[in-house]
Amino acid sequence: MSFLIKTRKRISRFLKVFFRKRRARIGIYGPPNAGKTTLANRIVRDWTGDAMGPVSEIPHETRRARRKENITITGLNGNSVDIDIVDTPGVTTKIDYREFMEYGLEHDEAVKRAREATEGVAEAMHWLREDIDGVIYMLDSTLDPFLQVNIMMVGIIESRKLPVIIVANKIDLPDASPGRIKSAFPQHPVVPISSLEGSNVEQLYEQMTELFG
Amino acid sequence: MQGVQIDLISEERLASLTTPEKIRLILDGVKQGNIVVLEKGLAPEEASKLIEVTMMEISPDGFSGIEMETYPAKEAGAGLAGFLSRIAGKRPGSRLTVIGPANQIRMIKKEKDLISAWVSSR
Numbered sequence: 001m002s003f004l005i006k007t008r009k010r011i012s013r014f015l016k017v018f019f020r021k022r023r024a025r026i027g028i029y030g031p032p033n034a035g036k037t038t039l040a041n042r043i044v045r046d047w048t049g050d051a052m053g054p055v056s057e058i059p060h061e062t063r064r065a066r067r068k069e070n071i072t073i074t075g076l077n078g079n080s081v082d083i084d085i086v087d088t089p090g091v092t093t094k095i096d097y098r099e100f101m102e103y104g105l106e107h108d109e110a111v112k113r114a115r116e117a118t119e120g121v122a123e124a125m126h127w128l129r130e131d132i133d134g135v136i137y138m139l140d141s142t143l144d145p146f147l148q149v150n151i152m153m154v155g156i157i158e159s160r161k162l163p164v165i166i167v168a169n170k171i172d173l174p175d176a177s178p179g180r181i182k183s184a185f186p187q188h189p190v191v192p193i194s195s196l197e198g199s200n201v202e203q204l205y206e207q208m209t210e211l212f213g
Numbered sequence: 214m215q216g217v218q219i220d221l222i223s224e225e226r227l228a229s230l231t232t233p234e235k236i237r238l239i240l241d242g243v244k245q246g247n248i249v250v251l252e253k254g255l256a257p258e259e260a261s262k263l264i265e266v267t268m269m270e271i272s273p274d275g276f277s278g279i280e281m282e283t284y285p286a287k288e289a290g291a292g293l294a295g296f297l298s299r300i301a302g303k304r305p306g307s308r309l310t311v312i313g314p315a316n317q318i319r320m321i322k323k324e325k326d327l328i329s330a331w332v333s334s335r
Binding site: 091092093094095096097111114115118119121122125126128129146148151152155156158159160 | 260264273277281320
């Protein structure tokens with residue numbers, strides 16, 4: 001191999017190391033029980049074949065942010081994006097362990113769950129300020145989107161100038177009203193999906209390649 | 214006399230405080246069972262830190278967090294002024310905000326110009 005070819009390869013490697021685009025860290029945020037982990041599981045399963053974490057009807061099943069690295073998503077438009085997905089605990093301003101006891105948890109177990117949940121939410125808020133490049137904000141489309149925590153969170157995301165996709169989840173349920181979410185956040189793309197059944201996730205993937213690429 | 218203390222904090226007082234001081238003022242009041250009303254709401258960064266600190270201070274059978282409500286932000290005006298402020302990236306300012314202990318306050322109704330809250334004494 002000639003000296004010139006060797007030198008060209010070295011320069012090429014050097015440039016790749018220094019100018020390689022970092023994978024975007026995409027946080028899935030939203031209130032408790034919006035379906036964040038169900039969506040994270042679907043994304044990870046669709047594109048890597050793995051799973052992310054367990055889901056439950058008891059709020060705050062996810063109490064530590066979980067990260068799955070190096071996922072390549074390809075939209076129907078043929079565009080691709082390399083991302084790390086971060087599944088976060090449901091954001092709230094209040095946690096009372098007695099709520100968990102209503103789901104049948106014992107006192108000590110409920111207290112432990114509450115403590116872990118508070119730590120997880122604090123950590124997720126810190127990450128949002130320091131370590132996240134884009135956000136999927138997940139809402140249950142059967143519920144009122146105008147909750148203060150949603151308004152605050154979208155305001156925080158906007159102030160960080162992070163690209164955001166609002167996902168109107170649970171469109172498989174009869175009370176779903178994704179239009180209400182669109183009217184609440186007209187300044188952002190809103191994608192109605194059922195992360196449980198997988199309906200319309202292709203549109204979400206396409207939107208992700210456009211916004212996070 | 215039993216009752217609930219309401220602290221109405223003026224925009225001027227808030228402007229003179231740093232973010233940690235504002236958060237401390239709010240949480241110290243709320244943890245004593247007071248309702249804190251801010252004449253001007255928190256900036257997004259401050260709201261983010263308020264949630265984080267609130268979570269760190271929740272304890273079993275003690276403080277269980279906050280309930281918070283604010284009027285929706287005013288829309289940027291129509292016409293040239295509104296257009297210019299939008300392209301300049303100016304965000305509508307936050308407005309009057311009510312914060313209370315989660316176990317004592319329930320927001321009943323919120324409209325663009327009205328917040329109704331029900332408050333119980335401890």
